[in-house]
Amino acid sequence: MVKLGSDILTIQEVAIYLKVAERTVYRLAAAKKIPAFKVGGSWRFSRAEIERWIKSQSSATPGTDGVSAMDSRRRS
Numbered sequence: 849m850v851k852l853g854s855d856i857l858t859i860q861e862v863a864i865y866l867k868v869a870e871r872t873v874y875r876l877a878a879a880k881k882i883p884a885f886k887v888g889g890s891w892r893f894s895r896a897e898i899e900r901w902i903k904s905q906s907s908a909t910p911g912t913d914g915v916s917a918m919d920s921r922r923r924s
Contacts, residue, residue, distance in 0.1 A: 857893040865898065 854861075859877070863870040874891065877884035883897035 855895050857895055857898065859891050859893075862893050862898060866902075 857865065859870050859873045862882075863873045866873065873882070876882040877891045877893075882893070883901050884891050884893050886892070
């Protein structure tokens, strides 16, 4: 079980936090649709930046938030 207690999160931790697949988080990070940075080739995420991103998504137009766009493509 992953413990969400750090200010810096991994792809796995962000996926659990957002309740999406790890692959979705990876794609969002690679496409620069979610705040992320690399350390030694591995994606890392600031918890504060992810929380700000989530808040900004709730005011975004439906279908433009990155996660729902990725999920809709997966369902097709």
